[in-house]
Amino acid sequence: MNEINQLKEFVKECEHIVFFGGAGVSTESGIPDFRSVDGLYHLKYAYPPEHILSHSFFQKSTEAFFQFYYDKMLYPKALPNITHQKLALLEEQGKLNAVITQNIDGLHQLAGSRNVIELHGSVHRNYCTKCGHFYSLQEVIDKAPIPRCSCGGIIKPDVVLYEEALKEDIIEQAVNAIAAADMLIIGGTSLSVYPAAGFINYYSGNKLVLINKSVTPLDSEADLLITASLGEVMESLI
Template sequence: MENTVKVLRELVESSGNIVFFGGAGVSTESGIPDFRSVDGLYSQKYAYPPEVMLSHTFFENRPEEFFRFYREKMIFTDARPNAAHLKLAQWEREGKLSAVVTQNIDGLHQAAGSRNVYELHGSVHRNYCVRCGKKYDLDYVLRSPDIVPRCACGGMVRPDVVLYEEVLDGEVMNKAARAISKADLLIVGGTSLVVYPAAGLIRYYSGDKLVIINKTPTLSDSGADYIMEGKIGEILSQV
């Protein structure tokens, strides 16, 4: 661990345009379970597979069941930013980090103080009416007396998150790709890099300082310049 931290510290000190690309593993240290680990969402038993209950079709056809699952398993109001979120926000304040690209929908990067965050899969903190487009915050959804939150116009209020069967926001993807392409240091952390098209964004990096930090091997390890095994928060907190 000591050597890993030393190497990463030197990389950060020699860089002026860092971009961080993160996944569910960034938030597990805040108490939010990921999808694919032993204790993850995919390992739990439900009436339908999680990828079915979080699909556009399921949302349309079974909104009450969707919202029951969504409220119970996708919203964590007690979660707080951990050491990884805080370190990234610090680097941004210091002018070293230009962007955070995240697959997470929990808003913890912003809660830690990060400003330039590209949320590839949306955010639980943004919600909108499917009929009139009116926007609502998370508190409105949580305070709804009905399982399915409703707008004043009567339309369903849905989370502004990308469900299975839906496409990612093209503008957010383009901005993230642009940021990654300009980075002199790309740190990838807490992601297995199996979810596409998001995982494909790291291909836009053309530098020679691609760092992957994860507890387990990823599909992109062979293309990395540095591989560091461990928890992202524990490693970044020591840099």
């Protein structure tokens, strides 16, 4: 496959690679993209996922929020797949500077990646909205249906909900990493979620690689476009 050979050449030439990934990175670990439309949502939930996962819904309908959160957002038994593993290996080899992820599952860290910029937070960090005490994922699971702190406050996942802004320091880290990259690999994302997708504009190099099964708004701007399974591509990379 010519595209794979070209990708390998790019990797050989570069030492400041940044990977920007979305939900498609984790689907091969058995974590579905919650935006995917299926009948279950329509049968079981009265609102679309984007509405349920909003700040206002969390405040007004906390129990319904957590019902969806426990049911659709938590996969504590999920394991890193080949993409997570190969990215960790690239970092270990001194090729990869950072992983910027829109996912909240923590699988990049579990695979061994150290410099992971989590744009939307992590299910592994949870805090009391009243006293600020932090709780692990397992502690939150054990406290279902509505996790509460010993002080009585509701425990909120440290994830960015709809209607909430990304953290300024996280934005700065992501922008700086992309701006300094000599190669930017984008994988498993439709680039439809903003402001995260807008960070791509800070890349000024000539090795923009886009790996995605479906069409994205940046397809025409990619220096290398690979329309294939992210896992298959990454498996053949190293």
